[in-house]
Amino acid sequence: MNSRKKWRISVFSVCNGVIMALCCMAVIIPYWDLVMRSISGQKGAGSLSTMFFPKGFTLGTYMYLFKDDSMIRAFLVTISRTVAGTMLSLVLTMLAAYPLSKRDLPLRNLFTIVFLIPMFFSGGLIPSYLLNRSLGLVNNFLVYILPGAVGVYNTILCRNYLMSIDKALEESAFIDGAGYGMLLARIVTPLCKPILATLALFFAVGQWNAWFDSMIYAQSENLVVLQLKLRRMMDLTSMLEEDIALYMEMNNISNITTQSMRAATTVVTILPIVCVYPFIQQYFVKGIMVGSLKG
Amino acid sequence: MDFATRQKKFWKQVKKERMLLVFLSIPLAFLILFHYVPIYGVLIAFKNYRYIDGIIASPWNDFAHFKFMLKDRLFIRALRNTLTISLLRIFLTFPLPIIFALLLNEIYSKPIKRIVQTITYLPHFMSWIIIAALVNQVLDPKYGLLNAIRNHLGMESIYYQGRKNLFIPILLIAQLWQSVGWSAIIYLASMSSVDPELYESAELDGANRLSKALNITIPSITPVIIIQFILSFSSILNGGFDAVFNLSNNLVMETADIIDTYSYRAGLQEGRYSYTTAIGLFKNVIGAGMVLLVNAVARKTSDYALW
Numbered sequence: 328m329n330s331r332k333k334w335r336i337s338v339f340s341v342c343n344g345v346i347m348a349l350c351c352m353a354v355i356i357p358y359w360d361l362v363m364r365s366i367s368g369q370k371g372a373g374s375l376s377t378m379f380f381p382k383g384f385t386l387g388t389y390m391y392l393f394k395d396d397s398m399i400r401a402f403l404v405t406i407s408r409t410v411a412g413t414m415l416s417l418v419l420t421m422l423a424a425y426p427l428s429k430r431d432l433p434l435r436n437l438f439t440i441v442f443l444i445p446m447f448f449s450g451g452l453i454p455s456y457l458l459n460r461s462l463g464l465v466n467n468f469l470v471y472i473l474p475g476a477v478g479v480y481n482t483i484l485c486r487n488y489l490m491s492i493d494k495a496l497e498e499s500a501f502i503d504g505a506g507y508g509m510l511l512a513r514i515v516t517p518l519c520k521p522i523l524a525t526l527a528l529f530f531a532v533g534q535w536n537a538w539f540d541s542m543i544y545a546q547s548e549n550l551v552v553l554q555l556k557l558r559r560m561m562d563l564t565s566m567l568e569e570d571i572a573l574y575m576e577m578n579n580i581s582n583i584t585t586q587s588m589r590a591a592t593t594v595v596t597i598l599p600i601v602c603v604y605p606f607i608q609q610y611f612v613k614g615i616m617v618g619s620l621k622g
Numbered sequence: 623m624d625f626a627t628r629q630k631k632f633w634k635q636v637k638k639e640r641m642l643l644v645f646l647s648i649p650l651a652f653l654i655l656f657h658y659v660p661i662y663g664v665l666i667a668f669k670n671y672r673y674i675d676g677i678i679a680s681p682w683n684d685f686a687h688f689k690f691m692l693k694d695r696l697f698i699r700a701l702r703n704t705l706t707i708s709l710l711r712i713f714l715t716f717p718l719p720i721i722f723a724l725l726l727n728e729i730y731s732k733p734i735k736r737i738v739q740t741i742t743y744l745p746h747f748m749s750w751i752i753i754a755a756l757v758n759q760v761l762d763p764k765y766g767l768l769n770a771i772r773n774h775l776g777m778e779s780i781y782y783q784g785r786k787n788l789f790i791p792i793l794l795i796a797q798l799w800q801s802v803g804w805s806a807i808i809y810l811a812s813m814s815s816v817d818p819e820l821y822e823s824a825e826l827d828g829a830n831r832l833s834k835a836l837n838i839t840i841p842s843i844t845p846v847i848i849i850q851f852i853l854s855f856s857s858i859l860n861g862g863f864d865a866v867f868n869l870s871n872n873l874v875m876e877t878a879d880i881i882d883t884y885s886y887r888a889g890l891q892e893g894r895y896s897y898t899t900a901i902g903l904f905k906n907v908i909g910a911g912m913v914l915l916v917n918a919v920a921r922k923t924s925d926y927a928l929w
Binding site: 339340343344346347350351353354355356357358360361364419420422423425426427429431432433438441442445447448449450451452453454455456457458473474475476477479482506507508511532536537538539543554555557558561586589590593596597600601604605608 | 632635636638639641642643645646648649650652653655656657658659660661662663664666722725726728729734737738739740741742743744745747748749751752754755756758759760762765767799802803831863864868885886889890895898899902903905906910
């Protein structure tokens with residue numbers, strides 16, 4: 328009886344292990360295939376026989392990708408918006424969350440409601456577009472940063488965190504005569520490192536992945552972000568083919584294909600996220616817990 | 623306390639806490655400008671908006687946009703597709719992260735659990751442009767993985783993304799692929815807060831894994847499941863703009879065009895600002911109404927609700 332039970336448990340464990348392994352493979356295989364394609368120089372790349380190894384290994388596609396400034400510029404624009412957007416959002420979130428966490432704040436309930444309403448109701452696409460247009464944000468780098476700078480949900484998350492931390496240190500500094508500015512800069516912000524790290528990562532990933540604003544507001548090629556560049560490449564096959572053919576003729580090579588080109592662009596777009604991802608993953612999980620437990 | 627003293631006390635408080643108000647005023651200005659001014663801009667849904675007139679001076683039009691909406695065949699089509707997608711998502715896809723979390727919870731080895739989590743969360747951090755690129759790559763008629771397998775087995779290639787009836791399945795699978803690991807987090811979190819003594823005493827009574835899962839784990843995460851279920855109705859008119867916009871093409875518009883993609887085309891590409899705003903308002907009101915409705919039902923039928 329006892330041994331039979333054990334045997335049944337291990338059957339379940341094996342099945343469960345297989346299911347988990349399949350889930351992982353379902354995630355990994357498309358990425359692996361992507362990388363293999365980006366370094367394959369032959370036309371048939373991507374068919375079954377070449378799935379696990381490159382066919383006609385070359386890094387030429389990556390060289391072609393960075394042959395002109397446009398790719399590098401898109402990269403720089405994306406990095407700029409990620410850095411600037413994250414910083415601004417962090418500062419504004421803290422400036423809102425700190426007063427909202429104080430019981431002494433006059434009209435605190437009213438302000439809290441004002442911050443909550445946009446969570447359930449928003450103006451929508453067109454009113455926002457008309458507003459940004461009238462503010463002169465069309466074809467302006469600031470459109471990537473300003474409109475989304477204050478996130479309602481993140482502010483509430485941060486406020487809840489602030490309300491949960493120990494007040495003793497802050498109170499003793501307050502009695503010693505420190506003003507709110509001093510308290511916020513010297514005492515509260517260092518105590519908030521965990522939530523600030525989580526929020527910074529939310530903001531940064533959001534900024535890196537954003538493309539819709541670029542599609543609507545960036546009229547000049549100088550402002551196009553990396554993601555949008557990739558999207559356009561998916562659309563414009565014939566133009567891309569001509570450009571690749573010309574480049575190969577000029578450089579006397581013949582091992583770049585539309586397939587490898589698209590794959591290489593995708594790799595370049597996701598590489599930064601994949602590189603930092605293993606280190607930051609735990610913060611995301613913590614952040615979502617803070618939100619779910621107190622939300 | 624009479625009104626005058628209360629007022630006096632209030633202004634004293636304002637003076638004392640003025641620094642807090644100064645801090646708050648900066649993000650508040652952003653909030654009002656970028657969140658509340660567009661809400662005011664919703665007024666154009668009830669007007670014939672002309673750019674030169676501005677919001678105030680544009681003439682009222684007696685709900686003409688809303689009346690037109692009900693006769694607009696493209697809008698009806700978009701509404702139908704949106705509802706199909708989100709209902710399938712609510713009733714078909716919704717349980718899968720719960721099952722995934724239950725299975726993952728049964729893996730006792732911490733490192734393996736971590737590895738599985740790390741891998742399955744990854745797609746959550748990718749934009750839909752990237753995911754669409756991966757989907758294109760897997761489904762490509764000439765070079766795609768699926769068709770390579772088909773060819774290997776001696777079958778002809780299929781142009782999956784050109785078929786109308788395949789769009790919604792492809793979309794749902796891609797959305798599931800992207801979100802299953804991440805959506806499981808919240809269930810895993812509430813599983814980890816179950817009192818271990820419950821399991822220990824169940825083991826003493828001879829309970830096996832299945833009965834422990836059915837009698838302890840699932841009941842203890844039920845509140846979270848119900849809340850997630852209620853919340854999923856708030857997006858009933860969201861088919862997922864990013865996903866649909868990047869995965870669809872002209873061949874599958876009949877089944878792929880959702881309210882958000884239609885609004886984008888009608889509003890930003892054709893410049894029908896007022897009409898599109900009316901559509902947006904309709905969507906917003908239905909979304910909020912659905913949450914209220916489902917919440918009321920949940921409160922009546924179970925002990926759990928959002929409020």
